[in-house]
Structure formats: C-alpha cells, structure tokens
Amino acid sequence: MGTAILIFVFGLVIGSFLNVCIHRIPSDRLSIHFPHRSLCPNCQSLIQAYDNIPIISFLLLKGRCRNCHTRISVTYPLVELTTAVTFLFLFYHFGLTLEMVQGALLVSLFIPIAVIDTKWMIIPNIIILTGIITGLAIITLMAILKQDVTYLLKHILWASIGSITIQAIAILGRFVFRKESMGFGDTKLMFLIGLFLGRWQSILTVLIVAAFTGSIIGLTLIISKSKRPNSEIPFAPFLTIAATLDFIWHNQIWTTYLKLIGWY
Ligand SMILES: [Zn+2]
Incomplete structure (x- = not known):
C-alpha cells in the first residue's frame, strides 16, 4: 500500500512536469528549467508553490487563477491524474520491474505528444x-x-x-x-x-x-x-x-x- 501511494504521488509530480512541457515546448518563448516557476498564462503573475500542488490546488482554487480569476485549463489536472493513475496501473500490472519503468517512460512521452498534437497539430x-x-x-x-x-x-x-x-x-x-x-x-x-x-x-x-x-x-x-x-x-x-x-x-x-x- 505504501509503495502504491508513493507511485501515485510520483505520477502526480511527473504529470505536473509534463504540464510544463505541454505548455512551453510548442511556444519557444519560455524554456523548461529546474526548478520551474509557473506563470499564469493570462496575467503573467508568478504561481506560488502552494498554488502549484497537483490536483489539490486546482480544486482549492476552483479552477481559477488566484490573482486574476481567469479559468485554468482543465488539461492541467487531467494530465496529472492520467499520469498518476496510469503509473499506478502499470505498478499493479507489472510490479516493480524494468517493464513498469519502460511503461511509465512511454506514457510520460505519449501524454505530451497526444495533448500537443490535439492542440497545435x-x-x-x-x-x-x-x-x-x-x-x-x-x-x-x-x-x-x-x-x-x-x-x-x-x-x-x-x-x-x-x-x-x-x-x-x-x-x-x-x-x-x-x-x-x-x-x-x-x-x-x-x-x-x-x-x-x-x-x-x-x-x-x-x-x-x-x-x-x-x-x-x-x-x-x-x-x-x-x-x-x-x-x-x-x-x-x-x-x-x-x-x-x-x-x-x-x-x-x-x-x-x-x-x-x-x-x-
Ligand atoms: Zn492570472
């Protein structure tokens, strides 16, 4: 059970990083760097760490920016949740194996590819x-x-x-x-x-x-x-x-x- 929770949380963190890739790669204006600081796409205000917790922040803020109250795309929590649920499923299906790692890597590549292709072709x-x-x-x-x-x-x-x-x-x-x-x-x-x-x-x-x-x-x-x-x-x-x-x-x-x- 402990491992499962750890894998789910790890999936949420990876999903959060995939969101950064999805929103920054197609527009070269912003680069991906660690530690990444996110900006509101509307008012450009810096999103604080406590407002950047996967899923939870989205729910607490009711899907709106704290500063300008613009709607935040539902893609963000969906990407985080999909990544975490898939990681958890791979863990139950393959156990802690090299195959599971391979599957997790594949999904982490596939999610940004699928979302970016849908949005920008x-x-x-x-x-x-x-x-x-x-x-x-x-x-x-x-x-x-x-x-x-x-x-x-x-x-x-x-x-x-x-x-x-x-x-x-x-x-x-x-x-x-x-x-x-x-x-x-x-x-x-x-x-x-x-x-x-x-x-x-x-x-x-x-x-x-x-x-x-x-x-x-x-x-x-x-x-x-x-x-x-x-x-x-x-x-x-x-x-x-x-x-x-x-x-x-x-x-x-x-x-x-x-x-x-x-x-x-
Ligand atoms: Zn804003």
Missing part, C-alpha cells in the same frame, strides 16, 4: 528525440541483460518498418484523397512506438486499432458537425493510446484478433 522533435534516446538506452540494457543482441536489432528493425509503413500510407493518402492525411510527425512517432514495442504483431495492432478508432471518432465529429469533413484530425492520440494498450495487453489483444479472423 504538431509533434515536437524534442519529445521524439528524447524518446528515441531513452528508448535505445532501455532496449540496449534489456539486450545486455538477456545477452541477446538480436533483441536490440529486432526493435530497431520494427521501428523502421513501422515508420516506413506510416509514411507509405501518408503518401498514398495524399495521392488518393489529394489532401494531407498524416504528417511526418506521425512517421517519427511510429518509429518511437516501434522501438518500444519491437514486434511486428504490435506494429500491426497499433496501425489497425489507431486507424479504426481514428475513423470512428473522426466520423462522429463530422456527423455531430463539430468538425468539417476536410478539417484535420490529429492522429497521435490514437497511435499513442493504441500503443499503450498493446504495451500492456499485447498477448491478449493478439489472441483476440486471431480468434476474430478465425485463425485460432
């Missing part, structure tokens, strides 16, 4: 690069522990094939629909996903699940008229959610899929 290179470097470090460590160099090569291979596939679909989409369907950001993101998942079954699962859920949500938004048919829908949230599900339940998902198509 971009996937910052700095997050992808951080992910690739840390991903390579973890995969190399795993390969050393397993004394199996093919483990490392396999992950790099599937990362490359995954991103080439997305790029090919993007080129095909541009040719068929005569409009931009996916950006180069999705290609880079798929490399990162492939690096962590490292299996062809996972690449296929992520592509199918992301395309399927993406189409459903996209169509729903068009039908409910909150999006026009030719407007862009960010693809990163679907890719990252599909990859997280595959990371946790790859065997179950793959077996279910084989049963569905009658191969099992």
Whole structure:
C-alpha cells in the first residue's frame, strides 16, 4: 500500500512536469528549467508553490487563477491524474520491474505528444528525440541483460518498418484523397512506438486499432458537425493510446484478433 501511494504521488509530480512541457515546448518563448516557476498564462503573475500542488490546488482554487480569476485549463489536472493513475496501473500490472519503468517512460512521452498534437497539430522533435534516446538506452540494457543482441536489432528493425509503413500510407493518402492525411510527425512517432514495442504483431495492432478508432471518432465529429469533413484530425492520440494498450495487453489483444479472423 505504501509503495502504491508513493507511485501515485510520483505520477502526480511527473504529470505536473509534463504540464510544463505541454505548455512551453510548442511556444519557444519560455524554456523548461529546474526548478520551474509557473506563470499564469493570462496575467503573467508568478504561481506560488502552494498554488502549484497537483490536483489539490486546482480544486482549492476552483479552477481559477488566484490573482486574476481567469479559468485554468482543465488539461492541467487531467494530465496529472492520467499520469498518476496510469503509473499506478502499470505498478499493479507489472510490479516493480524494468517493464513498469519502460511503461511509465512511454506514457510520460505519449501524454505530451497526444495533448500537443490535439492542440497545435504538431509533434515536437524534442519529445521524439528524447524518446528515441531513452528508448535505445532501455532496449540496449534489456539486450545486455538477456545477452541477446538480436533483441536490440529486432526493435530497431520494427521501428523502421513501422515508420516506413506510416509514411507509405501518408503518401498514398495524399495521392488518393489529394489532401494531407498524416504528417511526418506521425512517421517519427511510429518509429518511437516501434522501438518500444519491437514486434511486428504490435506494429500491426497499433496501425489497425489507431486507424479504426481514428475513423470512428473522426466520423462522429463530422456527423455531430463539430468538425468539417476536410478539417484535420490529429492522429497521435490514437497511435499513442493504441500503443499503450498493446504495451500492456499485447498477448491478449493478439489472441483476440486471431480468434476474430478465425485463425485460432
Ligand atoms: Zn492570472
């Protein structure tokens, strides 16, 4: 129980840092540094440490800035809560293992990618690069522990094939629909996903699940008229959610899929 609480609080702290990344990376005006001091986006007043406690401060201030009373985006507590709950879930699912650390790292990369892509339709290179470097470090460590160099090569291979596939679909989409369907950001993101998942079954699962859920949500938004048919829908949230599900339940998902198509 003690460990679980510690992991949840750690998740809240990481989530709070992810908020800083989400709101500072797309606009280069402010840089990320430690210890970070947050400013109100409206009145630019310094947010005091006691008003910067994950979730609790948001609830105490009723979602408004203490100084100017402007509404604070609900993204802040949502990011903190999502990070903490996912960390806790990974702990219960994997225990205190290297896999849990890998999952926590993956989620910490995915959350800012998904939120930034939804808000600004971009996937910052700095997050992808951080992910690739840390991903390579973890995969190399795993390969050393397993004394199996093919483990490392396999992950790099599937990362490359995954991103080439997305790029090919993007080129095909541009040719068929005569409009931009996916950006180069999705290609880079798929490399990162492939690096962590490292299996062809996972690449296929992520592509199918992301395309399927993406189409459903996209169509729903068009039908409910909150999006026009030719407007862009960010693809990163679907890719990252599909990859997280595959990371946790790859065997179950793959077996279910084989049963569905009658191969099992
Ligand atoms: Zn303010």
